[in-house]
Amino acid sequence: MFEHVEDYPIDPIMIGADLFAQDPRQDKLNLTVGIYQDEQGHTPVLEAVKLAERRLVETQASKSYRALTGDAEYCAVLGYEVLGDSFDSGWVAAQTSGGAVALRVMADLLAQMPKPPTVWLQSPTYGNYVPILNAAGSRFQALPYYDPLRSVLTFEQMLDGLKAARLGDVFLMQGPCHNPTGADMSEDQFAVLLDVLEARGIVPWIDLAYLGFGQSFDADCAMARQIADRFSECIVCITLSKTFGIYRDRAGALFVKTRTQDQERITRAVTAIVRSGASHAPDHGPAVVRTILQDTDMKALWLRDLDQMRQRVTRMRQRIVATEQEVFGTERLSYLGRQVGMFSLLPLSLAQEAALTRDHGIHVVQGGRINVARLGESDVQWLVKAVCGLLPTSDG
């Protein structure tokens, strides 16, 4: 029977990780990883997380099932933290196993509608959206968001493409620290986008994966808050994997804002979809998050460490720009200093990308994504010399 199973595609990030593992050289650099790492290449457990875990060990009285939509208190605490006062009414909320399951539950819900909407995507974007939407059977289309070779947003083209969207379609966008581009819309562009979505009756779906890695946790919630304030129907997916450094503990959430008359039906739909797919979300990660957010001291510790993670990434970005200036006197990578978050794309052709690995031992995700948070101070020269050696010498 199993001989009939077709070959499934392997995620490009996993291919990158495999190729890195197979590279026999000692001097090799793995920029394919999707997690934050400190200067020593570690992904530490945050102090606030350890404290919250200790408290849970001492106080947790039961491990019985929660509701299918998880711990209502976690959803409420997180909802208010991220969305502010606009979380007061109209929301259907579910605790999910990380961000991927929140996305999948929503994709299922859209695909199961009698007249499924088209989901419009930024391209390039998070590599798992297409597999998730495909698995759910959703209809989707990509819109040009960023030109990797010129390292610029293609905002006007994206808006132009959106003209083909119909009333009731959905636009899936990322919050701050866009993965894989590191290029976010300006405030003005975002305002224009929301005008277009509102005028055309397109429902915004925002995916927040890097809260705290852009400007600050609070400032990074602004995009979602603006959407929540303005739209009577919208979707917010959250993963706390990076923000709390609790990747394997799978803390996430799905928030759907509905009109009052739809709320109970959407609650039942979300509950049924959760039941038939992921079922109950794991509770440990979300319980840690709730404990931290509800305790002033732990919250301050967590925000301190989150700020430090963000500052390290910003420092590495600035070091790249300064190193190119010092070594080459050029600004071909200066865009990296204007971008935010862990990821950015190198402006390399596939042949140049292959040369980066072959000749310099630097591994990137196919398509040029690097994880800036993987770089140590001593890696920056290596990267800059290798990349600039592959790029044309003129800035133009």
Ligand SMILES: Cc1ncc(COP(=O)(O)O)c(C=O)c1O
């Ligand atoms: C934009 C985006 N959304 C969602 C996710 C999924 O997060 P999780 O690992 O918590 O499922 C990621 C993870 O890298 C991401 O980058």
